[in-house]
Amino acid sequence: MLAEIRSLNEECGVFGVWGHEQASQIAYYGLHALQHRGQEGAGIVGTDGEVLKAQKGEGLVNEVFTLEKLAAMKGKAAIGHVRYATAGGGGLENVQPLLFNSTSGSLAVAHNGNLVNANQLRVHLEKQGSIFQTTSDTEVLAHLIKRSGYDDVEESVKSALTLLKGAYAFVLLTEDKMMVALDPNGLRPLSIGRLGDAWVVASETCAFDIIGAELVRSVEPGEFLTISDEGLQLDKFSYAGKRSICTMEYVYFSRPDSEIDGINIHTARKRLGKQLAREVMIEADVVTGVPDSSISAAIGFSEESGIPYELGLIKNRYVGRTFIQPSQDLREQGVKMKLSPVRKVVEGKRVVMVDDSIVRGTTSRRIVKMLKEAGAAEVHVVISSPPIKNPCFYGIDTSTSGELIAANHSAEEMRELIGADSLTFLSVQGMVESIGRREEGPDCGHCLACFTxxxxxxxxxxxxxxxxxxxxxxxxxxxxxxx
Known part of the structure; x- marks a missing residue:
């Protein structure tokens, strides 16, 4: 999500399945559907009811796993994780799920999000004798579970969860059960589904589609689910707070074919584009979107404005998201590798370029430059979200406002920096109303921290x-x- 979103880096994705004879293979396909949420590492931990086995590595899902590795993980349950290093740094030791062994049994943990009190908890635990093996905030939960004082693992997990603050969707696995928890504000998306007699859980519903599972519902804030051979048990570890789903899930992170709380992502993005067209009046010849996450909004803008939509930018399908590269220099080079203008579409035309956000501004500047070098007479940049002015502490790698172009420059200065003929952002109210969540209150159940x-x-x-x-x-x- 940074550098106009192509630089905003995702929070990670989690997947779990219980009660399927090919659980590890199902987890592989589920993680493949969630690959857009993290490309730095992937892992799967499975159980046959007696022992937990792990396979993980740095890289893409299809690079980490082989048929031989998956076949060796026979069992009825598995959890998996794809990672983007938003907190804790890289390295194989930080690739999840994290697996812990003790005399009382084993525990695997997969986490999407970021704990805002992780450092405080880590210092407290270290003073009590804990020794951490990773720099990931996810490991904090395992230490809290072990020190909870409860003999029952479910009670231990629930007790530990009450000490955590921030954004978290957890999937945990022992030899005989899978546990699922979502933070009291529901900052991260998490859904549960059925695959025949098996239960599945995933960060996004698109993972259900690839394995043929049926969506049951979203996991509720503060909810704690236990899945075992005895079935699904519902519980709460905390009273639900004010629902605050990350708005960027709708704007950018989630795949267009996913749903969050009954709202299809593609449809929501089209409405964002339509609202943007109502808020800005531009005389232009063609509308184009920055692939892939901005295409839906560009279609909506075209439909509402009456300006024809065209494929003015083509994405190289053999290059991953530019935020796969941890350094800014590599991200900038990745833009050239990833996108190409269609000269015959933009040459001599007044172009409306729809994008979903501007974070650092580097990518926007390079795309505008490419379009003008391809002969575009004018390039008008319209953004289907408000300016991102504030850092995120919930799992997106914008932890300082110094990284954010909108925090340090006026709209006119931003326009000059990216080289556009005009620059327009969607209003906060227009964004919230267009997405269509129905919770009470002015934010309608959104986290708007990065905007407000x-x-x-x-x-x-x-x-x-x-x-x-x-x-x-x-x-x-x-x-x-x-x-």
């Missing part, structure tokens, strides 16, 4: 703002030294 600065959870003093300034949140605002 109103964070749905407390942000702790050991979480840093730009230049490492300490801050805390009070009443939805950030207060700290120099802030």
């Amino acid at each position: 600065g109103n964070y749905p959870t407390d942000i702790y003093p050991d979480t840093k703002l730009p230049h490492e300034k300490e801050f805390v949140q009070t009443g939805g605002s950030l207060i700290g030294k120099g802030v």
Whole structure:
């Protein structure tokens, strides 16, 4: 999600299946459908009811796993994870699921999100004697579970979850059960489905489609599910807070064929484009979208404005998302490898370029330049979300406002920096209304922190703002030294 979203980096994806004779193979296909959520590492842990076995590695799903590896993981249940290193750094040791062994049994943990109090908890646990093997905040949960004092693993997990703050969708596996939990604000998407007699859970519903599973429903905030040979048991580990689903899931992260709380992503993005066309009046000859996440919004903009939609930009299908590259220099080079303008479509034309966001601005600048070099007479950039002005602490790698072009420049300065003839953003109200969530309140169940600065959870003093300034949140605002 950064650099106009192509640079915004995803939070990761989790998958789980219980009660299928080819569980590890099912997990492989589920992770393949979630590949867009993380390309730095992938892992699967399976159980045959007696022992947990793990396979994981750095790279894409089809690079990490082979038929031989999957065949060796025979069992009825498995959990999996695809990773983008938003917190904790890279390295094989941080690739999930994390697997822990003890005298009382084994536990595997897969996590999507980010814990805002992970550093505080880690310091506390280390003072009590814990030794951490990774730099991932996910490992904190395992240590809390072990120190909970409960003999029952489900009670231990629920007790540990109450100490966590931030965004988290957890899938956990022991030898005889799978457990699923979503944070009290529901910041991350998580759904449960059925595949015959088996239960499946995934960050996105598109993973159900690839394996032929049927969506049952979204996991509720604060909900705790236990799945075993005895069936599905529903419980709560926390009272549900104010629902605050990450808005960028609708705008950018999720695949167009996924659903979140009954809302199809493609349809929501088309409505964003239509609303954008209603909010801005541009005289132009052609509308084009930046592949792939902006295509739906571009179609909506075209339909509402009456300006013809054309494929003005073509994506190289053999190059992954540019945010797969951890460094900015590699991301910039990736733009040239990834996108090509269609000269005969844009040459001599006034082009409306629809994108879903601008984060750092690097990618937008390069795309505008490519279009003009291909002969575009004018390039008008329209963004189907508001300016991203505030850092995210919930699993997206924009942890400082220094990275965000909108936090440091006016709209006119941004237009000049990216070289566009005009630059327009969608309003916050227009975005929220277009997505169509029905929760009460002005934010309709969205997390809008990156746009408005109103964070749905407390942000702790050991979480840093730009230049490492300490801050805390009070009443939805950030207060700290120099802030």
